[in-house]
Amino acid sequence: MDNFSFHNPTRIHFGRGQCAQIAREIPTGARVLLSYGGGSIRHNGAYDQVMAALAGRHVVEFSGIEPNPEFETLMRAVELGRAERIDWVLAIGGGSVIDGSKFIAAAIVLDPAIDPWLIVGNRTPLATALPLGGVLTLPATGSESNFAAVVTRRATQDKLSFKNPLVFPRFAVLDPTLTMTLPPRQISNGVIDAFVHTVEQYLTVPNEARVQDRLAEGILQTLLEIGPRTLAQPDDYEARANMMWAANQALFGLVALGQVQDWATHAIGHELTALYGLDHAQTLAVTLPWLLAYRKADKEAKLAQYGRRLWQLPGADAAVADAAIGRTVAFFEAMGVPTRLSSYGIDAGEAATAVAEQLRRHGRTRLGEGGLLTPEDCTAIVHAAA
Ligand code: NZQ
Numbered sequence: 001m002d003n004f005s006f007h008n009p010t011r012i013h014f015g016r017g018q019c020a021q022i023a024r025e026i027p028t029g030a031r032v033l034l035s036y037g038g039g040s041i042r043h044n045g046a047y048d049q050v051m052a053a054l055a056g057r058h059v060v061e062f063s064g065i066e067p068n069p070e071f072e073t074l075m076r077a078v079e080l081g082r083a084e085r086i087d088w089v090l091a092i093g094g095g096s097v098i099d100g101s102k103f104i105a106a107a108i109v110l111d112p113a114i115d116p117w118l119i120v121g122n123r124t125p126l127a128t129a130l131p132l133g134g135v136l137t138l139p140a141t142g143s144e145s146n147f148a149a150v151v152t153r154r155a156t157q158d159k160l161s162f163k164n165p166l167v168f169p170r171f172a173v174l175d176p177t178l179t180m181t182l183p184p185r186q187i188s189n190g191v192i193d194a195f196v197h198t199v200e201q202y203l204t205v206p207n208e209a210r211v212q213d214r215l216a217e218g219i220l221q222t223l224l225e226i227g228p229r230t231l232a233q234p235d236d237y238e239a240r241a242n243m244m245w246a247a248n249q250a251l252f253g254l255v256a257l258g259q260v261q262d263w264a265t266h267a268i269g270h271e272l273t274a275l276y277g278l279d280h281a282q283t284l285a286v287t288l289p290w291l292l293a294y295r296k297a298d299k300e301a302k303l304a305q306y307g308r309r310l311w312q313l314p315g316a317d318a319a320v321a322d323a324a325i326g327r328t329v330a331f332f333e334a335m336g337v338p339t340r341l342s343s344y345g346i347d348a349g350e351a352a353t354a355v356a357e358q359l360r361r362h363g364r365t366r367l368g369e370g371g372l373l374t375p376e377d378c379t380a381i382v383h384a385a386a
């Protein structure tokens, strides 16, 4: 098991009616920027509950943060926040709104002489950030209690992340009832994203991180059990609650401790979104199985463990590894998320070349565990997704 330090400062309020906690979390004199997306918060009850909890505070709304949040949109929020002398940011939505709000919280107080685009990719240090809270309406990314954010600049086809402990949300409200308005596509996306986060931190090489292995397997097992149930029964509170907690636990920091991590599926996936506009989870489903197959020799021991413990597959390592990849494909497809680029009308040959070019341009030339995966390897993986 590798060395690690762990600290996650986000206070979580989980369960029905927990938006009321915001009244205790945000000081009464605060000037709050309320950031959200295209309007789903008006249908799931989040907006009314949050506004009730914020009674007495000066609240300025910023709506229109789009999926895969865009730098230009976020900069309009930054200008509004500066003009209104905002001192708190409260995000309501999925990963895009929360990620975008992390950027806003950092950019509002950035030295005006520095180009805020440099925050993305961690190309400028941050001295401070405004305090941020989150109300999660789409379980998927774990953004509500981690310190990562992904921002897109569509004109230049850049989708890049930044990480900084200053943008850890101070608190997160996880009320499963707020997810009941989610369309099936977003439920499926959430299950796949959480599944792949767990796999990226677990399915590499044996590293004697036994607690984290079992934690990962527990999260994956939960997603297998409740994924189809959340799709079939939108008003099943227990299924939504377990999904929300599983997605949070998958990426709030614990699963990775002491482990060797991969993250190449996400790197390729971000380029596919930047190039073709696919949803984040759709890119993961078309990449992960073929990456696992491509790296089968390196990953065989862990693939066999995954196959035996998660899918109860019998046999020798090599056969279990193959069968486990097949089960993964079947699960993604059963959740309604295709595993082939052809399902989106994308030519895999063109995509393979374009992804490799993007990875080189972004300096992402040594990916995956051991840094062994080159853009040429990624070309082969994307080809295999035809
Ligand atoms: O904009 P609104 O109207 O709110 O609609 C959203 C949006 O259209 C809708 N939605 C959210 N909650 C809803 C709802 N619709 C009905 N009922 C509700 N309760 O869902 C749509 C998609 O939302 P989005 O926030 O884009 O989805 P997701 O949570 O999957 O976030 C994806 C973004 O997060 C990044 C991705 O790259 C992508 O940009 N990620 C962030 C990570 C992190 N911060 O750690 C890690 C991830 O790997 C990922 O990269």
Ligand code: ZN
Pocket (backbone or CB within 6 Å): 141, 193, 197, 266, 280
């Ligand atoms: Zn993800």
